[in-house]
Amino acid sequence: MKVCDLAQAQADFSPHWEHFTHGADIGVRGIGTTREEAFEQAAIALVAVITDPALVVSRQEIVVECQATDSEVLLVDWLNTLIYEMAVRGMVFGRFAVRLEGIRLHGRAWGEEVDVARHEPAVEVKGATYTSLLVGQNLDGSWVAQCVVDV
């Protein structure tokens, strides 16, 4: 991560998400007071690549479980699991809840079937990658979870 990006990430402590540019590709970043919140926000950032998350109505709840060798691979797995669930269900999610036990993740996602007219999805996200992958805590105590996604 570039220093300026990190400084930007540190500036706002409350849970939020943002996109960052990596060459011609797009990165998703979640920031929160806990690792869980950072993972939840990163998922919203992922959805924001596809559509405006505020347009997604929480009609259906999906439960997902992931396990990985470390926290960073776990983030990639979490995002890839969401991409998979959205693809096979023809859904888009807008809200998330994450509970972490070490390197195990229990997640819930709420959303609805893709409605092309209402969601106007811009692009399919094909996968989360290891590029610019980072899960860590800033000096101010806030958590950052980020990686580049392939579209």
Place this chain on the structure above:
Amino acid sequence: METALLKRVSESEWQIEPHGKMRVPAILFASEDLIRDMDAKVYEQIVNVAALPGIQKAAYAMPDAHWGYGFPIGGVAAFDPDEGGVISAGGVGFDISCGVRTLLTGLNAEDLPPIKQSLADALYRHIPAGVGSRGLLNLTDGQLDEMLVDGAQWALRLGYGTANDLERTEERGRMDGAQPEVVCDFAKNRQRREMGTLGSGNHYLEVQQVVAIFDEPSANSFGIREGDIVVSVHCGSRGLGHQIGTEFLRDMAAQAAGYGIELPDRELACAPIRSPIGEKYLGAMRAAINCALANRQIITHLVRRAFAEVVPRAELTVLYDVSHNTCKVEQHQVDGQAKQVFIHRKGATRAFGPNHPAIPEALRATGQPVLIGGTMGTASYILVGTQESERQAFSSSCHGAGRQMSRHQATKQWRGRQLIDELAGRGILIRSPSARGVAEEAPGAYKDVNAVVEASEKAGLSRRVARLEPVICVKG
């Protein structure tokens, strides 16, 4: 990229001498301008590729090279299994067997004006594109496995095409050695309802006009004349290929150290060709190639349906179908010796010269068609493989323009609706479910494809045959 980092070999060839852990040199084919515009990361990535075990001759970067996951896009590298050679999921790319298929229509520019709008609408109606779109089929487990083994030949059995289509498709539409049993259920589930869909992002279906011929004899052999209308489809193995790429990259990265492979970048994940995971990846990747070939075959069928509805006298025949994200076993000359190598082409197109046995008989004397994709407002090209290309880069050439601007920058600069109107003013009809998607794919977000093909020709990688310009574009 700084030209000072490179040794200039000729007007369009640059070399990085082996240093550090590099086992072979790295060679970049490009004009000076293209080198200057090239992402500095390409240098780092091609140097990393040159350090992989068992690499032959050199690591190559095509004129459209840009940063990719692990390997640069536009990267070519061959490996010998007898010398500990590796196979890399990142070296093939996530969208396995993404490629271009071009169809001749028998129509010319004069036929188009009265039918253009209705043809654009019919194509958009018949070809599922974009997020959440579904194909006509919902495959059972058995059908999925058959598709993964037989590719476009499977699609033909369902009535989606003709024998001539296969003749004009790489591998005759069926990649040998596919192993559906090593493709995980996640990948299969993702594909079950996606057959015959275009996808989104830089994938498209275009109706194009031949606006210039550079090489008359080759154009004659390919059946194209100035003013002809053709259709090009750019897409790959959809969700299945991506799921395979993601999972093998993860597993190869975890196992690399066990094989004594030091990875400078996790996404350069690879394994010895002769290892359980290497062999498993090969079986899965070949299944994904079949998926892409079947997908483009079904889309061909849907394009024919759309044309039949609007202009029944059009006769759509396949000119050629070639992929640009693959790893294939081919025979090449290495140090004066014929060798079987595993050649990775990631964002690079195979470009066999005249008389290669893999080229369809009718085109063999001419050379293999190399299909170069453009973007909505810019040109595409049909090139032909050359004898020289074999010596230059294991018979490989460029694949397209490549992005030069992020999606975010593009949406800041263009509004989708406005762009659609502007292109309509230039006679290019866009059909897409998403205005934002169109803005993100704005032609200005891509590099100049003309400079890329010119450099490919100067470097002897391929030769220009025809330039095409879009008239209708369906985007996901």
